[in-house]
Amino acid sequence: MEFISIVEIIGTIAFAMSGALTAIEKDLDYYGIGIFAITTSVGGGIVRDLLIDRPLPASLENPLYALISLLSAGFVILFYAHISKLAKMLQFFDAVGLGAFTAIGAEVAVRTGLYQWFVVVTLAVLTGTGGGLIRDVFAREIPYVFRKEVYAIASILGAILYIIVFRLAGSQMALYSCFLATTLIRLYCMEKDVHLLKVGKVTME
Amino acid sequence: MEFISIVEIIGTIAFAMSGALTAIEKDLDYYGIGIFAITTSVGGGIVRDLLIDRPLPASLENPLYALISLLSAGFVILFYAHISKLAKMLQFFDAVGLGAFTAIGAEVAVRTGLYQWFVVVTLAVLTGTGGGLIRDVFAREIPYVFRKEVYAIASILGAILYIIVFRLAGSQMALYSCFLATTLIRLYCMEKDVHLLKVGKVTME
């Protein structure tokens, strides 16, 4: 069993919880909660591993990811009755997962020798948003990343911060800065309801 | 044209039929039926081939898969008027496809030298459930695998049986045991309506 970083554990737990809460919202049973927890938490990483052409996705080699996801789902099942604001909790865990997987995506890019800023940012954003996107497709929702303006933007800003901090203070600092910045930007804009102007539906008359 | 195993042919036919029936349920035309048949039957294999990093998916190299799928679609079109229980037929073919592709997924894992139990089981489950999952996403349904508790579980049990039989009696016996066990478990639980407790939607009051 390979070592998993703390950021990866946090991201896995957060996305698993957001998946479990989505399943509860969709009125699924214990089993559905478990499956949603796993797919949401490993989805981002599988997307990343496919894109960088890894021989086998990390979550397929290492049972830790599925195990952590199932424990998180169990935790949600035990305590869901005490959760008063389901939608808000879901968004909170989603923001933490977004931050964690953005940081991991950026780190994986740099670790596999991809140093161009565009590549680092794109891999970070796809890894960060992939899990939630898969969750929302399976739950038949238009994914967050399409609806919430400061979602991918938080991820992009976090990834840029990663590159800057990486050059100044190395890999570890960059990982944590990116994780925290992405999560906080997302949470702040969620809380303050920051959003861009809507175009409005074009009427056909 | 490469040789395709009997289990693969059975799985392809079964998933193609489940795809064709889904298209009929969604009120699509002949063409939609054909496309649903193909995507459902090759979906699981493409997912598997992407995960094990195969240079080119089998169904892209070998026209047999698409050909078998189209013939199955044609068969469904000819006889759909005589099908009285569409939903039940769909679930039956889906169960057979699940069993066949679970067995193939496990076999591919072992054949590519991946012997760890977790890897074999995960690859088996993803290959087995992939086709139906893609079908349901395209048909805008919440995928079976999220709703039916003894769906992925049947696949997991089948994959575990594969590993056990593989060690005792070799690859061929393991393939057929896994195929039959997965299909029968799924059909039995479908028939008896075995399911786990539902958590129930958390109300917001």
Next chain:
Amino acid sequence: MEFISIVEIIGTIAFAMSGALTAIEKDLDYYGIGIFAITTSVGGGIVRDLLIDRPLPASLENPLYALISLLSAGFVILFYAHISKLAKMLQFFDAVGLGAFTAIGAEVAVRTGLYQWFVVVTLAVLTGTGGGLIRDVFAREIPYVFRKEVYAIASILGAILYIIVFRLAGSQMALYSCFLATTLIRLYCMEKDVHLLKVGKVTME
């Protein structure tokens, strides 16, 4: 920054515009329009690059694709108020994108040494239909390719033309012939509303 062919630029712009118009139809904001533009335009290429096992998708290495997509989205935002027939414009750009990416898919197959007709056609169709398919899944629509009969068929005919012209007159001529033929077949059948018979929903009584 690598060179991108004119057909690729046309396809990227067309699919980006179809994505942007879909986002407007779905009542999303500026941000959602941008994200839909990007995912639709790079989706087909990412599918293609995953299938041929490219180390890193082209759109991830080269920022030009995202840049062109965002400019196209900006263009749509500026002029959407003047678009009187949104659904028709969407279908037009979708047809152009289908043609362009079918041609690119066929070219990539031949360039990577895959000369069998089945492989060329399949890769062409998957590349051509991939972007629109991803767009429709994210927009929660049943994808065009499942509903419009002369969609994949236009792509298949275009790919066959590519192979014939490639043998007679080389790669460049084949690329443009395939692009034009696919787009024109699709547009003609759209305009004339050519379609196959519908099976009709099987009623349960």
